[in-house]
Amino acid sequence: MTLQLPSEIVVERFLPTVRSMLAAELADREFSQREIATRLGISQAAVSQYLSGERRGEERFAEHPRMQATIERIADGFDDGTMDDYEALAELLELVRAFEDRGPICAVHEEEMPALEGLGCDLCVRGRDPSVxxxxxxxxxxxxxxxxxxxxxxxxxxxxxxxxxxxxxxPDASDETDVAAVPGRIHAMRGGVNVPSNPEFGASHHVATTLLTATSADPSVRGAINLATSDAVLAAIPDDIDAVAFDAAYDDRGERLTEAFETYGGVPQVIYHEGDFGIEPITYVLGTSAVDAVETATELIERGE
Structure with missing residues (x-):
């Protein structure tokens, strides 16, 4: 794992991009290389390198509309004398804060530190947070x-x-954005399965809706997986695991599942439907976590073989 502070990204990638873009904008406004060097606090040789394209900076920053607007605003202010160095610095610091708030600095930071990927990290903005x-x-x-x-x-x-x-x-999930799942779902492929990407929050609708209804009825139930309903899986359910059937229709599914749970007197480990017109038969296996649900599901699959 690479441990890198976001401030390093600001210094090593954001700042050179700012200087490259500002140098080009000021040159277009007929500032001399010496004047540009004085404004940016760098050597004239560095300005020459920026203008020649030897130092191009980070494209994700350079192509961002807010970055472009900020650079143009600063260059115009320097050109007509309406902006001093203090005001230019304030503009750039505001841009850094915006880019650190789930913006392009976050994207670069995730690449440098894979442990941050998919977290929607607000560490730079909120500081250390137990919810993260x-x-x-x-x-x-x-x-x-x-x-x-x-x-x-x-x-x-x-x-x-x-x-x-x-x-x-x-815990205390209220909508789909509080449920982590795999974007694009897992699909069978050449005798195995294809997992398209790492899990993210808000990546599921049907499984998330089922899980949210279950966890609302029993907060200890927080994990789920869906399988194709089959005689083999249903026959493999042991006596110590209850399975409850429910109507396949999508309309008001949450309400109908709630009624099924109330009738059952809790949340069973397995709920399933036999399908309907245009609706594939699906079985949901529930658990205290995603790992718990998958362990139960794979045990049923193996028992049914």
């Missing part, structure tokens, strides 16, 4: 669950045509 740690733990749990599922040889035939998703909700 909880998000990390949920994402890590989903990653482990997905890895376990994809490494089980028998699972491919149980992936529905619409795809499988593995999900886990944050």
């Amino acid at each position: 740690q909880t998000e990390r733990e949920v994402l890590a749990n989903v990653r482990r669950a997905v890895r376990q599922f994809s490494n089980t040889p028998e699972v491919a035939v149980h992936v529905p045509n619409v795809g499988t998703n593995v999900a886990m909700a944050l």
